[in-house]
Amino acid sequence: MFLPVSASIRHFARAVTADRLVGDELAMAVAAEANQKNVNGAPPANRVEWFRRFIIRWREVIAEDAAPRPFSNSAFIKSMGPLPSEARLVLLLSDVCGFSAREVEEILQPLSRPYEDLLSEGRAIVRSARGDKSALIVEDEPLIAADLKDVLEEMGVTVVGMARTAEQGARQALENSPDIVLADYNLDGQKTGVDAVAAFHDAHQCPVIFITGYPDEVLKGDEVEPDFVIVKPYRPEAVQAAVAHCLDAARYAAIDADATAAGDL
Amino acid sequence: MSQNKPGASEKRVEKLQIMVADSELSMIDDWRFENRAASRSAAIRSLIYLGLELTKTDPEQAGKLLEQLDRA
Numbered sequence: 584m585f586l587p588v589s590a591s592i593r594h595f596a597r598a599v600t601a602d603r604l605v606g607d608e609l610a611m612a613v614a615a616e617a618n619q620k621n622v623n624g625a626p627p628a629n630r631v632e633w634f635r636r637f638i639i640r641w642r643e644v645i646a647e648d649a650a651p652r653p654f655s656n657s658a659f660i661k662s663m664g665p666l667p668s669e670a671r672l673v674l675l676l677s678d679v680c681g682f683s684a685r686e687v688e689e690i691l692q693p694l695s696r697p698y699e700d701l702l703s704e705g706r707a708i709v710r711s712a713r714g715d716k717s718a719l720i721v722e723d724e725p726l727i728a729a730d731l732k733d734v735l736e737e738m739g740v741t742v743v744g745m746a747r748t749a750e751q752g753a754r755q756a757l758e759n760s761p762d763i764v765l766a767d768y769n770l771d772g773q774k775t776g777v778d779a780v781a782a783f784h785d786a787h788q789c790p791v792i793f794i795t796g797y798p799d800e801v802l803k804g805d806e807v808e809p810d811f812v813i814v815k816p817y818r819p820e821a822v823q824a825a826v827a828h829c830l831d832a833a834r835y836a837a838i839d840a841d842a843t844a845a846g847d848l
Numbered sequence: 849m850s851q852n853k854p855g856a857s858e859k860r861v862e863k864l865q866i867m868v869a870d871s872e873l874s875m876i877d878d879w880r881f882e883n884r885a886a887s888r889s890a891a892i893r894s895l896i897y898l899g900l901e902l903t904k905t906d907p908e909q910a911g912k913l914l915e916q917l918d919r920a
Contacts (some may be wrong), residue, residue: 604863605861605863607887608887608889608890611886611887611890612886612887612890614886615885615886615890652897653897654893654894654896654897655893655897656886656890659861659890659893662860662861663860663861664860
């Protein structure tokens, strides 16, 4: 099951920037640039083509020598710095966006190294030690909660709380100050909804990853949206990739800078 | 998310908060759709650009408009 294309691109950009607002703005600015360039052409035929054009245009804007006009979309895009390294792009497209190997190769063509090498490099970054980061799980199904706990602990993240309702979750977030919150979007059959997202944001400024079987209902482009959405049934790699990107923004920036310097882009 | 989260310092962007009345926000959104701006934020950036450019190219007109705003 996939998110709608525009939501999917915003989701991807949120993972790249590890920030909901900045990610959405980046997605819209690059999409606008891509549309402008293709004003009389056919719209992208499918999801892969949307992503391919998005990344091509993003690379073009970054590569432009001329200083962009202040306040333009290009100026905003350039102010975000270079694209992530190829390994990280492969990881994001595979594990966060759910593209197949062939689709990732089509989106990023040509890859400088085999897909498998780049993916395992990306996954190694995700699994590597990440200090003492903590997470709160808000999930009413004990089996899923226990599974999420295992997935997080496997990547070295300490689970500081397991809540069964949104209210409990908001309270525990305040008490335990987690670095990240993973929450089921439909607790007890009721939609946790934007109210819970707002409550988490107000109570504790940390990224919230929602896990849902109904992504269309979650990412509608409303004012308040979850920072991140993982679609059920989830793969452990997807959870780990999303959590790692939310937690490791600074470290990724450093790694990407090294990779760019080494000519990895 | 707050600006002091990890990674925020790596980016050269700042988030600004502005307060506007509902009716003013509608004016910005109308301008955004008429001019096909990519986002509300992109629309506001364009309007700032227009204001700064007008101040440079026609300071007299810009001064008059500003006076009207201050007197309102």
